[in-house]
Amino acid sequence: MAEYNSTKDLNERKRHLGNALKYASSYPVIWSTFYINWHRKRQNFELGLSVKLWILVSVLNSLGSLYWDIFVDWRLFNFDDAKDDSLDFGRSLKFKKLYYLAAIIFNGGIRLFWILKISIFLNQNPLSQDFYSLSMLDFTLRILEIVRRGVWVIFRFEREWVVGGYGVL
Numbered sequence: 001m002a003e004y005n006s007t008k009d010l011n012e013r014k015r016h017l018g019n020a021l022k023y024a025s026s027y028p029v030i031w032s033t034f035y036i037n038w039h040r041k042r043q044n045f046e047l048g049l050s051v052k053l054w055i056l057v058s059v060l061n062s063l064g065s066l067y068w069d070i071f072v073d074w075r076l077f078n079f080d081d082a083k084d085d086s087l088d089f090g091r092s093l094k095f096k097k098l099y100y101l102a103a104i105i106f107n108g109g110i111r112l113f114w115i116l117k118i119s120i121f122l123n124q125n126p127l128s129q130d131f132y133s134l135s136m137l138d139f140t141l142r143i144l145e146i147v148r149r150g151v152w153v154i155f156r157f158e159r160e161w162v163v164g165g166y167g168v169l
Helices: 002-006 010-024 027-042 048-073 097-123 131-162
Strands: none
Touching: 002 010, 010 048, 027 048, 048 097, 048 131, 097 131
8 A cells, every 4th residue: 555655657556556455355364264263163153154254255365366467467368458359368478378378277276276175174073174185185285386376476577578567457
């Protein structure tokens, strides 16, 4: 928000505000996770509705972050720059289109797979969990998250190289 307040350019202000909203969308996820874990420790609470609410806010947060990655950070599908009405990436590319599509699917898949993993954990009785399976799933997802962030960096750097600087939202 400090960048939003100190920037005069309207397009830059929109980008800073959008980025702040993207990060703010994680607060309901954090709060609902705290709420669920707090009540889980007391073992006197039915988690059904709370877990469903957590899944909803987590999906919204993940989809918003995925949108930001694709349209702002990677600046793909910028229809203002597209040459015609066809579905195009709207800018010159350094990689094959298949790589961009694979990166989008991988990025979204890993973002949403975390939700599946946590929702499985939250819906189980802590005493009856198969800790080995959950640990392996957790370890695998942590490695995939590192790879996802690496892919994000590659396409973010590629966008900076091709487009240069930040573009319009």
